[in-house]
Amino acid sequence: MHEKERHRVILSAVEDRPVVTVIDACNLTGASEATIRRDIANLHIEKKLRRVRGGAEAIAPPQFTGLAGRTFAVNETLRIDDKQAIAQAAAALCDDGDSIIINGGTTTFQMVHPLVFRRLAILTNSFPLAEHLLKHSKNTITLSGGTIYREQNILLSPFENDITRNFHAKYMFIGAQGISPLGLVEADPLVIQAEQKLIRQADELVVLADSSKFDKRSSLIICELSKISTIITDYKISDKAASMLDAADVNLIVTRSGENQYEGEAAS
Secondary structure, eight states: OOHHHHHHHHHHHHHHSSOEEHHHHHHHHOOOHHHHHHHHHHHHHTTSSEEETTEEEOSSOOSSOOOSSOOHHHHHTTTHHHHHHHHHHHHTTOOTTOEEEEOOSHHHHTTHHHHTTOOOEEEESBHHHHHHHHHHOOOEEEEOOSEEETTTTEEEOOOSSSGGGGOOEEEEEEOOSEEETTEEEESOHHHHHHHHHHHTTEEEEEEEOOGGGGGOOOSEEEEOGGGOSEEEEETTOOHHHHHHHHHTTOEEEEEOTTSSOOOSOOOO
């Protein structure tokens, strides 16, 4: 990740939470601690953030604490070709008439384009995904309830007694911050709580994750690898990561960006 892009990620993060630690910034950007410390020092000199012990904070700290992790706007621009190919393969698993759950995220969002041609019942917590499919498709769309987190463009609810418990799906499609031998990992406890609730409503869990996600780690685990039916990723996945999935009996679908791309969109 180039310096300008790292700075954009760091500044977005400090606007979204009280303090961003050096380790947080390393996880968000993939850069070393030395690089992040230098970036924070430069941004502090430019008066774009305030350097604090172990990290940085916004010049005007936010009143509302958002979710951990990069914002939707930042993530949306990263590895877009890989995400589109992965999403295309995910949509190909669906047959007309299926009921599916699509969790919010920038990779799962790319499923909107091939899904405009389908006739599915879709439950999602993704505001932009729901809006796009309502405008451009004949799919039946249900939004999960909860609080709207603007930076991530998702709705999350910690409550068990909501609409999700009455929806049964063949597949749940989900992205992830990372994939480790311990399972699927995320950065925010509220995200995990909401996603675990959705996972229980689906027969099969399908993970959409580009190959960089196999290098990401977190202390918070959504589920074990044994709970995952299929992982769809790009051709740059390492042999080590592929062997890890094979040992856990997880079906692996590998895509190559630029192949099998959709053309146009269906009329509403």
